[in-house]
Amino acid sequence: MKRWFLNIAAALLALLFVFPLVWMLLVSLKPDGTTVYSLSDWVDWSGLNADNYAKVIRDSQILRWTWNSVVIGFLTTIIAVLFSSLAAFSFSKLPFKTRGIFFVLIASGLLIPTEAILIPLYETALHLKLIDNIWAIILPGLTNPIGILLLKQFMDGVPRDYLEAAQIDGSRSFGLWWRVCLPLTRSAMISVGIFYFILSWNNFLWPYLSITSAENMILSAGLPTFLSNNTMSLNLIMAASAIAAIPTILVFVLLQRHIVQGVSMSGVKG
Amino acid sequence: METQITGRKASVALRRREPLRLRTELKAVLYLIPFLIPFAVFYLWPVCRGIWMSLHVWGIRGMEKYVGIANYDKIFNNPDFYVYLWHSFYFVLLCTPTVIALGLVLALLINERIWFRTAIRSAFFLPYVLSVSVISFIWLHLFDAKNGPVNALLGLLGAGELNWLTDRGLVWWAITIVTDWWTVGFVMVLFLAGLQEIPPDHYEAAKIDGAGAWQRFRHITMPGLSSVMKIQIFYQVIASLKLFGQVQIMTGGGPGDSTNTMIRYIYVTGFKKDMFGLASAQSIVFCVIMLMIAAIQFKLTDRKDG
Numbered sequence: 001m002k003r004w005f006l007n008i009a010a011a012l013l014a015l016l017f018v019f020p021l022v023w024m025l026l027v028s029l030k031p032d033g034t035t036v037y038s039l040s041d042w043v044d045w046s047g048l049n050a051d052n053y054a055k056v057i058r059d060s061q062i063l064r065w066t067w068n069s070v071v072i073g074f075l076t077t078i079i080a081v082l083f084s085s086l087a088a089f090s091f092s093k094l095p096f097k098t099r100g101i102f103f104v105l106i107a108s109g110l111l112i113p114t115e116a117i118l119i120p121l122y123e124t125a126l127h128l129k130l131i132d133n134i135w136a137i138i139l140p141g142l143t144n145p146i147g148i149l150l151l152k153q154f155m156d157g158v159p160r161d162y163l164e165a166a167q168i169d170g171s172r173s174f175g176l177w178w179r180v181c182l183p184l185t186r187s188a189m190i191s192v193g194i195f196y197f198i199l200s201w202n203n204f205l206w207p208y209l210s211i212t213s214a215e216n217m218i219l220s221a222g223l224p225t226f227l228s229n230n231t232m233s234l235n236l237i238m239a240a241s242a243i244a245a246i247p248t249i250l251v252f253v254l255l256q257r258h259i260v261q262g263v264s265m266s267g268v269k270g
Numbered sequence: 271m272e273t274q275i276t277g278r279k280a281s282v283a284l285r286r287r288e289p290l291r292l293r294t295e296l297k298a299v300l301y302l303i304p305f306l307i308p309f310a311v312f313y314l315w316p317v318c319r320g321i322w323m324s325l326h327v328w329g330i331r332g333m334e335k336y337v338g339i340a341n342y343d344k345i346f347n348n349p350d351f352y353v354y355l356w357h358s359f360y361f362v363l364l365c366t367p368t369v370i371a372l373g374l375v376l377a378l379l380i381n382e383r384i385w386f387r388t389a390i391r392s393a394f395f396l397p398y399v400l401s402v403s404v405i406s407f408i409w410l411h412l413f414d415a416k417n418g419p420v421n422a423l424l425g426l427l428g429a430g431e432l433n434w435l436t437d438r439g440l441v442w443w444a445i446t447i448v449t450d451w452w453t454v455g456f457v458m459v460l461f462l463a464g465l466q467e468i469p470p471d472h473y474e475a476a477k478i479d480g481a482g483a484w485q486r487f488r489h490i491t492m493p494g495l496s497s498v499m500k501i502q503i504f505y506q507v508i509a510s511l512k513l514f515g516q517v518q519i520m521t522g523g524g525p526g527d528s529t530n531t532m533i534r535y536i537y538v539t540g541f542k543k544d545m546f547g548l549a550s551a552q553s554i555v556f557c558v559i560m561l562m563i564a565a566i567q568f569k570l571t572d573r574k575d576g
Contacts, residue, residue, distance in 0.1 A: 010384045013376070014393035017451065020408045021396070023419055027411075037422050083305040090301035096294055102302055109313055111564070115512050115533050116557040119540045119550045120316035120323055128311075140312040148305065173297060202401035204515045205533075209541060220401035224519055227407075234411060241407045248399045256392060259399070263456060264463035 021245070028052055028239040035234060052239035061214050062243055065222040069201055070247075072134055072218060076141040076200040081193045084147030085185070089177045091148070092155035093163065109145040114206055125210055136210040137218065141200055147192045154188040155181055191262030194255055201248055219244045320550045328547035341551035351552070353527070354535040355559075361531065362510040364446045370502055372450055373457025378491075380458065381465050391462075395455030402452075402515030409448045410435070410520045435521055438528045445516050445529065453509070457502055464498030465491070500571040507567065511560055532556045 026036050029048040032055070036042060057063055090096075091103060114121065121140060122131075130136035158181055166180050182189075207221040214222070226232050226240055252259060324341055327334040345351050380391050397405060412420050413434035421431055434444040468490065476486050514533040517523055523530035523538075530538075536556065540549030 006379065006382050007384050010379050010382075010390050011386075013379070014390040017393045017397065019419075020405075020412055020451070023412065024408050035417055037417050037419060083308075086301045087305045090298045094294070094298040094301070096298035097291070098295065099298070102299070102306075105314075106302075106305070106309065109309060111561060112313075112317060112557055113508070113512055113560075115514065115536075116553050116560070117313070117316040117320055118536065119546050119553060120320035121312065122540075123319065123323065123546065124312065124316050139308050142305070142308040143313040145309075177301075198399055202399075204402045205537075209537075220403045223401075223403040223407060227519065237407060238411075241404045245400050245404045248401070249396065252396060252399045253392070256388075260391075260395070260459055263459045 021249075024238050024241055024245070027235055028242045030235055032233055032235045052235045053243065056236050056239045056243065060226070060240070061217070062219070062222070062240055064215055065217050065219045066243065066247070068134060068216065069218040069220070072137050072141075073197045073200045076138050077193045077196045079138070080142050080144065080147055080196050081189050083142060084145075084192070085151050085182060085189060086177065087148045088151035088155050089181050092152050093158075093176065093181065094173065106145045106148060109143055110149075114140065118205070118209065121206070122209060131210055132212045132216055134216060137200075137203065137207050140206060141196075141203070144196070144199070147196065150192055151185060151188060154185045158184050187258075187261075190255075191258050194251070194259050195262040197251070198248065198259070320553060323547055324551035324554050326547045327545075328550070329544050330546065337547070341548045342555070344548060345551055345555055350527075350535070351555075354530050354532050355556075357528075357530060358511050358513065358532045360442065361445070361513050362507055364442055365449050365510045365513075366503065366506040368446060369450045369454050369457055369506055370499075373454045373502070374461055374495075376454065376458040377461030377465060380462060391458075394458055397452045398455040400452070403519060405448060405452045406516050406519035409444070409451075413444050413520075436525050438525055441521060441525065441529055445513075445520065448516055448520070449510075449513075457506070460498055460502055461495060464495045468494035500567075504564070504567055504571075507563060508560060511563075 023036055026042070026048075029050065029052070030036065031047045031049070032052060034041075034047070087106070091099060125131050125136045130139070162180050162184070163176050166176055171179060202220055203218075204220045207218050208224070211217050211221060214225075217225075223240060223244055226237055232240075323333075325338060326336050326341075376394050380387060380394070384390065412418050415421060415431055415433045415436070418434070420434065421429075424432065432440060434440050472490050472494075473486060476490055481489070512533055513531045514537070517529045517531060517534060518537075521529045523534055532552075533556075536549050536552045539545050539552060
């Protein structure tokens with residue numbers, strides 16, 4: 001009895017959660033000008049087609065934005081994970097005297113969110129002539145210290161013996177990082193990397209400010225320009241949203257285990 | 271005796287390495303440099319620069335003149351500041367408790383042996399991976415008063431037409447619903463990780479002692495989740511204070527000014543009114559408030575531990 005109740009409650013809640021996304025997909029596939037409102041609209045699948053997608057792709061630069069989001073996401077993720085891993089290695093395996101000072105300095109990056117330094121950040125980007133350049137999005141994306149804190153915990157778990165054995169085999173410190181620590185923390189790096197990728201893909205406020213031309217826009221910041229464009233129908237807007245949503249949904253479905261692990265790592269251990 | 275000898279040996283070895291210390295020091299710092307360069311340019315420098323800018327009249331073309339603390343004077347004498355600050359806090363009061371309660375319920379549900387557990391967990395987490403513009407677009411239309419499915423669904427239950435996004439009383443609830451839906455998966459996953467740390471034999475023992483479901487929840491689950499709970503509240507308060515995307519896209523701060531938040535206030539002052547100096551000062555005031563809240567939370571939760 002109780003089991004049945006729980007099962008039904010869970011299934012209903014899950015339906016409620018995916019309802020907005022199903023609605024988005026359905027509207028995006030309906031003929032331009034029709035909506036999904038009443039129950040009969042929900043089950044009428046007769047005219048479904050991909051015309052709206054074709055139209056959005058033709059009339060806007062959405063594919064270009066998708067490409068920009070992909071490039072920025074990958075560059076940010078790879079660079080950030082490598083830099084974080086190097087720093088984590090230094091904190092975890094190289095005993096140095098000023099380590100405490102540097103650690104506090106870097107951890108202070110968790111205190112002040114980007115939202116609170118928008119104005120001077122914009123001014124800095126302006127001076128460096130980075131406004132409307134994809135590096136204006138990538139470089140500030142590398143300042144998040146969470147990767148160092150997480151990876152350091154995993155580096156701490158790399159046994160001393162391994163390092164000593166590698167040292168005897170003639171590895172110097174860079175080799176210890178590259179040949180021992182990097183492979184042993186691979187799964188943690190993947191989780192951290194996915195976390196960075198999603199952060200970058202969904203980053204909204206800063207790209208919205210720092211990118212001014214249509215061709216350098218990324219998806220999350222480019223979408224709102226559709227709202228000010230009155231000629232866009234609901235179906236086209238939902239097709240555009242779906243184009244932005246589908247890649248992350250796919251990444252999520254494929255890499256679920258890592259994502260969930262990454263998120264719980266950031267909260268419980270971090 | 272033996273330890274003394276090895277101790278002395280170790281110190282001899284250390285002393286011999288003494289001249290090398292600077293080198294080891296530099297080598298360790300070398301590994302930090304790749305991270306530190308962007309960190310210094312795009313975090314540390316803007317933090318310091320912001321303080322400097324807040325003391326000036328500053329437009330998009332650059333510094334105009336030094337005005338001391340006049341910008342701060344302006345902020346505290348402007349009633350708008352208090353209104354928007356209150357909006358940000360009001361959103362914390364609405365969003366933080368609801369998202370945490372809902373996340374806890376979902377985590378407890380997933381933790382039971384239900385059918386399609388992984389699929390259902392994915393459904394709850396899925397919205398979290400979408401960008402704020404996508405979720406705002408979807409809900410902007412779901413909440414449409416005339417043609418929105420939310421009203422259609424509520425109509426089936428007998429509710430009248432609700433103006434979700436244009437009614438001052440409802441609009442905050444609309445934004446809370448969107449935000450809860452979007453971020454609750456994150457809260458749930460953290461609680462799930464916390465639930466898995468509670469040893470199952472505690473439940474077994476309580477069952478044998480005849481404790482009911484509610485008692486087990488109160489005396490085993492809740493204490494077991496207390497450290498995760500602290501982190502969650504901490505995260506969610508800060509995240510709620512930073513509200514921007516949802517209101518920018520869904521309401522534009524409206525109706526009237528009723529959903530304008532601190533971050534949007536800073537954005538409008540800086541980028542729409544071209545007053546960088548004043549906006550920097552606003553950022554600093556808001557940042558100090560956030561840090562104070564973080565410190566208070568830290569103090570409060572720390573005391574409970576001891």
